[in-house]
Amino acid sequence: MPVPLLTDSAMRTSENQLTSMTADPSITVTVRDLRKHYTVHEKEPGIRGSLRSFVRRNSRQVHAVDGVSFDLEAGEMVGFLGPNGAGKTTTLKMLAGLLHPSGGQVRIGPYTPKERRTGFLKLITLVMGQKQQLIWDLPAYDSFLVNQAIYEVPDDQFKATMHEFIETLELEQIVKKQVRKLSLGERMKCELAAAPLHRPRVLFLDEPTIGLDVNMQVRIREFVADYNRRYNATVMLTSHYMADVTALCNRIIVIDKGRIIFDGDLSRLVEQTAPAKIIRLQLSTPVTVEHLASYGHVHSFDGLNVELKVPRAETTRIAARLLAELPVADVTIEDPPIEEIIGQMFSQMRAEQRDQAAAGEPASVA
Amino acid sequence: MRPRRYFRLIMLLAGASVSAQLEYRVNFLVNVASSILASGGALFGLSILFSDGQRVGGWTYREAIVVVGLFTLVEGFIATFLQPNLSRVSEAVRTGTMDFTLLKPIDSQFLVSAREVNIFRLSDILIGLGLMLWAVITLHSATPWGVALGIVLILAGLVIVYAIWFILTTTAFWFVNIENLTELFHGLFGAGQFPVTAFPGWTRIVFSFVVPVAFITTVPAEAFIGRADPARAVGAAAIALFLFFVARWFWKFAVRSYTSASS
Amino acid sequence: MIRHAARKARVLFTVWFAHMLVYRAEIIIWMLSGSIPLIMMAVWIGKASSSGGSVGGFTAATFAAYFLAVWLTNQCIVAWAAWELDRLVREGLLSPRLLRPLDPIWNELAAHVTEKVLRIPLMIAILFVGVHLVPGTQLTPDIPHVLAYTVCVGFAFGIRFLLSYCTGLLSFWTTQATAIDELYYVVAGFLTGAFAPLSLYPASVRAVIDWLPFPYIVYYPVQVLNGNLAGGGILRVLAVQALWLSVLILIRGMLWRRGLRQYGAVGA
Incomplete structure (x- = not known):
């Protein structure tokens, strides 16, 4: 892990940051019994189904998130795992205030996310690996400037942060090129640099490394670890790449079908399941x-x-x-690789559920 | 990014889409409202132009309605058949998905022209036909021979529109960043809601020969009201054939230079 | 507070200007494709010359002045906010925007205004050609009318922009927002005065249309530029425009709040 080079101004501002942090109450995340239910309309495939549903709709309730509770301390890095459709992104969107919970509470510092106060928006950031916020036809640096203005970041702090991000993510050659001409990995690095320009204290990262090669994944991991260390930021991360999680997070939360099925140390998960x-x-x-x-x-x-x-x-x-x-x-x-452990955990659970369904009674220990 | 393309995708994924059912209804209503308002507006504009009871360019109000009907019909043809297909070509060239089209064992011009139909805009075609029929019947000047010729000339007009639209679309192979060149023609086609003789001086020449709007609406309308001019009828058919072959040649030329340029 | 606002405005304008420069060819095509007023100009001039020089008090020169002003005004009020909002919602790009502490409408407004700046050169060129093509065409009587027109057309743009933005906000509920917004272009021909000067309309139709926002988007600003309205008349137009603007601002606020609630409930 390369030691980030601190320039004078970066050093000065990180000290400022430290003093202001001690003045701040530390930002904790509290989630209690969080729920999100959707009504989904269903249609059979083909013209016939379309015509039928033109007249009458079938709908069904889906419990995307079904009673999730946890706490995050300031500076904690947590891996958020689960199969596709388990409710990870829905949960992150509720934490970021984009989705309104159907039930339960979220508190981030003094804020309730869904109220979308300016103070809250400046406190957090959400990176979605598949959604881009950079302006497509302009160099990424222009998008950075827009974010600076929108988040009201003072010039010296912007310069210091930019310098630091350009250094850690190796962006010099990239930021002046049109975003549309960048490779996927380069674009992702720029997205990742744009998101925490305002130095948020809570980072939500949804698949930040998706589709990237191993080198790029490592670089992005280092960036996140570095940011966390420097600003004592809380990080919640979902990823398909287990290496992201093992490299960054001590604690992991595993979610399946909208419920938490494990919350604790990585090592404990390994012992328990493998x-x-x-x-x-x-x-x-x-x-x-x-x-x-x-x-x-x-x-x-x-x-x-x-x-x-x-x-x-x-x-x-x-x-x-x-x-x-x-x-x-x-x-x-x-220990066996974490992928294997988690995979085993899910297949065990599925088997138990099948047994339960088949026997109509709680599964007995074999 | 073409909105319609995404709409199509949403259609296909209707099972997963929450509001797909609502969409059919809203889409249907919006398109019908749009068709009715457009032709109502055109008729109203026409009535203002004719409000002093005088002929315009030798046409009476009732006769000019035949032109408006044809114009609405052709607009409907564009919205139903041309736009949904050809608006995707420039994006396909830019993103490289055109390669998939060129790999298919079927005529590529046919494939890019006839992949999709926006059935909701059929309402324009129906309203246009209705307007035309109503005006033609109440005029009592139509002859069987004139109507038959008119139908042939409508087809010629549609071929002309298709060919021009297609030629402009084909430029996408070179002008990768210009997506809306067809809008230039579409804007000028607005002149087609009036008989070409309503235009003064040199603009009449422009709308006959530079942008052959006259041959798309005015000439078929003349046949329907029993005033067919044989020279202009032959001219329309000739222009249609000529433009069709130009479009065909241009597409082949474009594809050839595209496939030899890309590695 | 004001310093921050000014800075945001400056950065947004600079960045959007660079962005629009990339699309300059597209902008020119869009400008040239909005040719209906020029087509109508030709038709009405033809009509005037065939009926002895004037129709309803309009000569070839006054028709030219009217329709050139209509064309200019149409260029100044072009808005595509509905299309953009529809795209943002459909492609899930609204979420990143919502995470920023700035209402997305400001971003959109900056994009629209900078695009207008790029239209100016071609606007001047076409007006110049148009005025010289028809002998005796006087677009405007004097500078004060041009200044009054500038304010008027600014308000007109505001009305059209908010109409489009409000329609775009319907994307929270339907994917047809763009199609609904296109209805504007369908009715604009006869409701804003692009087909014919409203003074040629039957009085009964006129009485109804004047209660709608549409004549205040094109027809009345054109009257101001052409010099057909003086002090009191201009002030009345501005007052009605201001009224429509406030109504639309209220509607926009309401749709935005409800839309966010809907977006929060269903997501995208």
């Missing part, structure tokens, strides 16, 4: 698969490199045995 660990061995002489299988489930094997999946509780014991009994050159013990 009852296995991976032992990775490098052997100095080949061993047969059959022999290895007596220690645990062989995950992958190519003669000298072996991955074994073993029960979490027995990891230490098995590792000791392996070291004692096999020609081990190197050993590492890891």
Whole structure:
């Protein structure tokens, strides 16, 4: 992680920021029993369906968010995970004041988002990976200037922030080019720089890295981490790329079908859901698969490199045995990748729900 | 970005769209209101022009209504068949989706011309036909031969409109950033709601030969009211054929230079 | 407070100016496609010359002055706010705008006003040609009438802009806002005086039309420019325009508040 270069003016303003922050009451986010229900009209496909619904509509209630509660401390970085349609974006939009809740409360600092007070709008920002706010036919710098004027950012603070963002996101070559001529990644970096120009204290990021290559993802992660450190900003992030979440967030909230199904440390999620660990061995002489299988489930094997999946509780014991009994050159013990864990968590839940539905009674422990 | 294109998409995704059903009704109402207001306005404007009871360019009020009817009909043709298709061409060239069209094993000019129909604007065509029929019948001057010729001349007029519209659209292959060149013609086509003889001096020449509006509305109208001029009728057919082949050639030329230029 | 407002205005104008420059070719095409007043000018001049030089008190020269002024006024009041709002809502681009502490109407207003600035050169060129094409055409009698017209046409633009903006706000409820806004162009021909000078209309029709905002968008500003109205008449036009403006501002406020509630309830 490169250490951000602080120029004199940037240094000065970040100090100002620090003193003003201590004067500020710290901004916390409180969400209580948040709900959002929609009425959806349904139509059968084709002309016939269109004609039928021209006359009579079918409608159905959808509970997009169904009783969500959590608190965010100032400066916290939280990953917000869940399958498509779980209610992540709906929740973020309610937190940003774009959607009005059907029930429950949201407080961000002294504000209620849906009132859309100027003070609130200056306190937050929302980045949507698939929606752009930059002016398409002009260089991104023009959009930055517009944001400066709209958010009433003083000149010296604007310059310092710009300098800092241009540095961390490597924008020098980009900001003077027409936005329409930028690549997807370059455009996203500019979007990301435009959003917190007014130094908001709460950042909502909805898929900020979608469609970007790995390098660009890393760069954007560094930018977010840097911003969080510098301004003690609260960050709530949704992403399809688990690496975004593992790199940035200690705490994660998992949502499914509009309800929170997990809220806590990443490490606790791993322990709770993944009852296995991976032992990775490098052997100095080949061993047969059959022999290895007596220690645990062989995950992958190519003669000298072996991955074994073993029960979490027995990891230490098995590792000791392996070291004692096999020609081990190197050993590492890891948790399974987070994608796998979350995927497993959802498939477990689905299976339980199926069982419940099938048996008509609570699922029993197998 | 073309609004109509998105509207189409919304149509397709109607199952997911909350207000799709409402849209059909509002869309229908708005288009009918628009058709009625437009032709009502044109008739009212015409009545002001004729309020002193004098002929204008040798046409009586009732005869000029045939021209207004034809004008409404052609406007409806443009809105129903031309605009929904051809307005997408420049965007397709700009974004590169034209490549998909050119890859299809079917005539590309046909494909870009006949992909969509905006059925809601059929109301214009119906109102135009109605106005024309009403004026022609009450004039008692129509002959069977004249009506038959008139129908042929309407078709010739539609071919002329299509060809001009299509030629202007084809320029999109070179003028990537100019999306609305067809609006230039559309604006001038407004002259078609009057008999071309109502225009003074050189403007009459302009609307006959530079922008052949006269051959689209005035000449068919003459046939319907039994005043067909054989020379002008032949002229309309000749111009229609000529422009159609120019449009065809121009499109092939454009596609050829497009495919050889892009890698 | 005022300093901030002035700064916002300045930045928005500069940025929109740069943006509109990119679209200068499109702007010229739009200007030339609004040719109905010029077509009507030709038709009425033809009519005047065939009926002995004048119709209803208008000669070829006064028709030319009238329709050139109509064309100019049409150029000054062009508004596409409905189309833009419709696009913003449909493409989900309104959300980012709503997160900013500035009502989106100001952004839209800045875009419209800067676009007008780019229209000026071609406006002057076409007026120059038009005036010289028809002998004896006098567009305006003197400078004070031009100044009065400037204010009048500013108000007229305000009315047309707000009409379009209000229609655009219907996008919160329907995807047909653009189509509804196009109705303006359908009725503008005969309600604003682009087909014929309203003084040639039957008195009964005239009495109804005068109660609508439409004549105050084109016909009356044209009367001011042509010098057919003097002090008191001009003030009356301005007063009625101001009234329509206030009504539309109230409606815009109401639609905006309800629209946001609707947007908040359903989202986009």
